[in-house]
Amino acid sequence: MPRNRVMPWLCSLVAGMAGLGINQFGLPIFGGTELIFGGWLPLLVTYAFGGLPGTLAAVIAFGLTPLSWGHPWGLLCFGLEPLFVGWLTPLLRGRLRASAAYWLCVGIPLVAVGIFALSDFPFPSNWAIVLKYPANSLLMIMLAVPVYHSPWGRRWLGTISNEPALPLQRVLFQRFGVIVALSIAVLAIVVGRDFDQTLRRVAEAALTRDAKEAARDIANDLGAHQRALALAVRQTGANAAPEEIAQRLETVRREFGGFLTLLAADAHGEIIAAAPATSATGEPIANRGVFIADRAYFREPMASGRPFMSEVFQGRGFGGDLIVAVSEPVLDARGQPTLLLEGSLKLNALLDIKPPPGYLRGRSLLLLDRTGRAVAGNGVLVHPALTDLTGDPVVQAGQRAGEAAYTVDLASAAHGRERYVVAHAIVPGCGWQVYLTEPIWSTQRLIAAYYLATFVAAGIAVGLALVLARITAADVTGPLNRLVTSIQALARQETAAPFPLEISSASRELAELGLAAHEAALLLSRANRELAISLHEQSKTHQQLRQVLLHLDDKVRQRTEQLEEARQQAESANRAKSEFIASTSHELRTPLNVILGMSEVLLERTLGELNPRQHESVAAIEESGRHLLALINDILDLSKIEAGKLELDIQETDVRGTCEASLRFVRNAAQRKQHTLEFACPADLPPIAADSRRLKQILVNLLSNAVKFTPDGGRVRFEVVPHTAPAEVHFRVSDTGIGITPEQQARLFQPFQQIDGALNRRHGGTGLGLVLARRMAELHGGRITLESAAGQGSCFSVILPMRAAERPAPRAPALASSPAYAAPAGTHVLIAEDNDTNVLIYQRSPIFAACRFTLARNGEEAIAAALADRPDLILMDVQMPGMDGLTATRRLRADPRTADIPIITVTALAMLEDRTRCLEAGATSYLSKPVNLRELARHVAEALIRPVKP
Structure with a gap:
């Protein structure tokens, strides 16, 4: 059926909008980037409908990324991916291969050119963006592929796959390998994000602490020089000689290398002593009539009598170094300034410490004065001396951040532009500012290593999952493949290969299933060979008859032709049976109908007397078929119960009659084992509300087990005990059998479980009987209890609530239910059946021994035949x-000419709703295959006697 043209585009729009919503919730990861997960929906649309609908969905889903990410490369790469994947998947025979080829050949080169050449992203964000895209796509593929192959995903998309069924290995990998890899990836991303945030917080705290430490070191260095100058002032008297002062200044200069020069001036501002004593040109500095009275570092301390530190300025006499002047007056006994000592500090020396302190390793430091001018710097923070940096991005970002660390993008010799973490602090005492920077890569390289190790681990996990899936698939499918080989051999009319009884790699259920299937296959194959021999002998007989009757009149020739036609029909039936055997894995009821129907016909001696050996063989075939039918019915009942689809036909049920009918099923088996069979039931027990058929099924199961597992000559007692508080009725089945240990009781009511494998092989059984009995009792609102001990017998009790039920509608008088019933002679029966073997069963049944038949192979032929020659009954x-x-x-019911013809529907569909559908369609009654001739006789009798309401 062609795919609806609107459906792909509708799914594309829905997937695109859903992906757009999911993409609004990104997961931040390494390098300031984020992962988004809305792209798996466009990929899902691509897998289902092709590249163009998938591209439309991707454009919608990633339509806002240029605004949120600040560049169009995400929209471009993720928008092109569905187009290329839809084109490459048939060529490369794999969706993962198509995605890998796209990213290696198109996606990664495209985003690399866009990020590195056409954009200005700092390191390491640029690398993080380039590597994030294929990783993000891989995560989305891991979501899309399992969803696409899941049944509910197909239903949501409204598609029917033309692809072959996946091998079990790939199914296990998609269910477990992909889930393991996806779980590891998601866990790694979440843990990595927390790890990244923790490392950044630690790094920012350490950088802030070190910036404050650098500020304290600068303050301590300035303070040490100021204290040295103050000590020299205290040691210098107001009347000290210039030579003494010069000697003391030289001593201070040697001990404190930060001083470029030291001066002493008298009260008039004339320099009277200096260290060094000469200038850079070799001329003496002191006592040459040089005055500094106009300098701020002279005027202000001489006026205030207190120490002074100047603004930063560029030196003149001893080079162009940045210096700051510190000065302090020498006071006489009256407290009046008589002398001034001044020292010029070289600020470049503050950052030229060898070796540098720990907080400078791998970092850059910038020192600004009170007015925001550059005093000193290193690394990426080098600026010309006294440059006004109040408008610099580092300074402005620091003013906005306050005391918190922050990030800026700076020029880097290694990476062009690189992202740095910056912390700043104020130098105590002077108001200078310290800015300390560190590349963000110094902490994020640990995160990068973590992600690399995690993805390697994820790859190893996926590889192990593939190996485990292959091993598990081989363990599971090995026995199944042998079973398939056995069934295929049976379909080719070969003897099925024996299925091993012990399989180390297979579960017990698979081994038992294979054994049961093999036994059934051998039985059917043997029956097929016997039928082929009979047909061959019949063919030889027909040939001999044709030779004898060759010259008889036309009537004899006509009879001979009819015999030939019958032979051909028999051969056709054999071919139909062979074709049916080829599909026994999913069509079991139809062949069982043939086996059981033919067996009943032979046992009823319709085709002639059977010798004891033949009778025993045919009885064995019927018994095995009934056993297989019981197994199928048990499994069907169990599946219906587990699916919640088994409905009870609750009616007023005669307890005593149901119990006696149940006993009749096991009486012969009990007599064969010489058991004493006891039954006790109160005569005045009222009817209860129950499904009589299911109640009988429960009781027969318990009675059969009691007879089966009780040694010869034992006793089986069946009693019914009513209780009033609460209102319940107890059905007790006790025996003197082998008993059941507590360990065996623990697994007694589990599906396909037997308490003892040896007992199972001796007595047979599937382990479903008690499970079904318990489930059906629970559906009635009751329960099953067990009292037993090893060697002391067992007592099973079925406890049902004693509820009143509406009285059933009065039934017609019971009709004959034995196959000895035969339709009246001349009854016209229309058989609408496409299976010739089933037709043959009807024709050879004693029910229709004197009937006239009309055959139809489909509904159209049945209607035409009914209108042409009105039948008395339609099968x-x-x-x-x-x-x-x-x-x-x-x-037929809608046509007045055929509205009142009795119609019995016969089908291999055995669910309760199938019976309802048949009756709602207008059928007089309903039979499920395989057909029991007694049931067929009863339905035929009722149909021919009762009138049909049109």
Whole structure:
């Protein structure tokens, strides 16, 4: 059926809008980038409908990324991915290969050119962006592929896959390997994000602490020089000789290398002593009539009598170094300034410490004076002396950040532009500012190493998942492949290869399933060979008859032709049976109908007497078929119960009658084992509300187990005990059998579990009987209890609530239910059945021994035959080629000419809703395959006697 043209574009729009919403919640990761997860929906649309709808969904989903990310490369790369993946997937035969080829050949080169050449992203953000895109795409692929292959994903997309079924290895990998890898990746991303944030907080705290330490070191250095000058002032008297003063100044200069020069001036401002004594040109400095009275470092301390520190200025006499002048007056006994000592500090020396302190290793420092001019700097923070940096990005960002650390992008010799973390502090006492920077890569390289190690671990995990999936698939599919080989051999009419009884790598259930299937296959193969031999002998007989009757009249020739036609029909039935055997894995009821129907026909001696050996063989075939049917019904009942689809037919049920009917099922088996079978039930026990068929199924199961597992000559007691408080009825089945240990009781009510494998092989069974009994009792609102001990027998009790039920509608008098019932001679029966073997069963059944038949292979032929020659009864198969049986039934009921013809629907569909559908379509009654001839006789009798309401 062609795909709806609107559906791909509608799904594309829905997926795009959903992806757009998901993309608004990004997950921040390494390098200031973030992962988004809305892209798996466009990829899902691409896998389902092709590249163009997927591209539309991707453009919608990533439409806002140019605004949020500040560049168009994400929209471009993720928008082109569905287009290329849709084109490359058929060529490379794999979606993951197509995505890998796109990113290696197109995506990564495109984003690398965009980020490195056409954009201005700092290091390491540029590398993080380039590497993030393919990683982000891989995460989205890991989400999209399992969803696409899941049944609910297909239903949501409204698509039917034309791809072959996936091998179990790939299914296990998608279910477990992808989940493991995705879980590791998501966990790594979340942990990595927290790790990154923690490292950044630690790095910012350390940088802030070191900036304050640098400010304290500068303050301590300035303070030490000021204290040295103050000590020299205290040691210099007001009347000290210039030579003494010069000697003291030289001593201070040698001990404190930060002083460029030291001067002493008298009260008039004339220099009377200096260290060094000569200038850079070799001329003496002192006593040459040089005055400094106009300098601020002379005027202000001489006026105030207190120490003074000048603004930063550029030196003149001893080079162009930046200096700051510190001065202090020498006071006489009256407290009047008589002398002034001044020292010029070289500020460049503050950052030329060898070796540098720990906080400068790998970092850059910038020192500004009170007015925001550059005093000293190193690394990426080098600026010309006394440059006004109040408008510099580092300074402005620091003013906005306050005391917190912050990030800026600066020029870097290694990476062009690089992102740095900056912390700043104020130098105590002078108001200078210290800025300390560190490359953000110094901390994020640990995060990069973490992500690298994590992705390597994820790759190893995926590889291990692939290996584990292959091993697990081999363990599971090995026994299944042997079972398939056995069934295929049976379909080719070969003897099935024996299925091993012990398989180390297979579960017990698989081994038991294989053994049961093999036994059934051998039985069917043996029956097929016997039937082929019979047909071959019949063919030889027909040939001999043709030779004898060759010259008889036309009537004899006509009879011979009819025999030939019958032979051909028999061969056709054999071919139909062979074709059916090829599909036994999913079509079991139809062949069982053939096996059981033919067995009943042979046992009823319709085709002639059987010798004891033949009778025993046919009885074995029927018994095995009934056993296989019981197994199928048990599994079907169990599946219906677990799916919540088993509905009880609650009616007023005669307890005593149901119990006696249950006993009849096991009485012969008990007599064969010489058991004493006891039954006790109060005569006045009122009817209860229950499903009589299911109650009988429960009781027969318990009674059969008691008879089966009780040694010969034992006793089995069945009693019914009513209780009034609460209102319950107890069905107790006790025996003198082998008993059940507490360990065995723990697994007694588990599906496919037997308490003892040896007992199972001796007595048979699937382990479903008690499970079904318990589940059905629970559906009635009751329960099953067990009292047992090893060697002391067992007592099973079925406890059901004693509820009143509405009385059922009065039923018609019971009709014959034995196959000895035969339809009246001349009854016209229309058989609508596409299976010739099933038709043959009807024709050879004693029920229709004297009937006239009309055959139809589909619904159209059935309607035409009914209108051409009105039948007395129609046997209608449901599943037929062309028009099915339900449609044909509805049309026959709608036509006044055929509205009152009895119609019995016969189908391999055995669910309760199938019976309802057949009756709603207008069927007189319903039978499920395999058909029991007694049931068929009862339905035929009821249909021919009761009138049909049109």
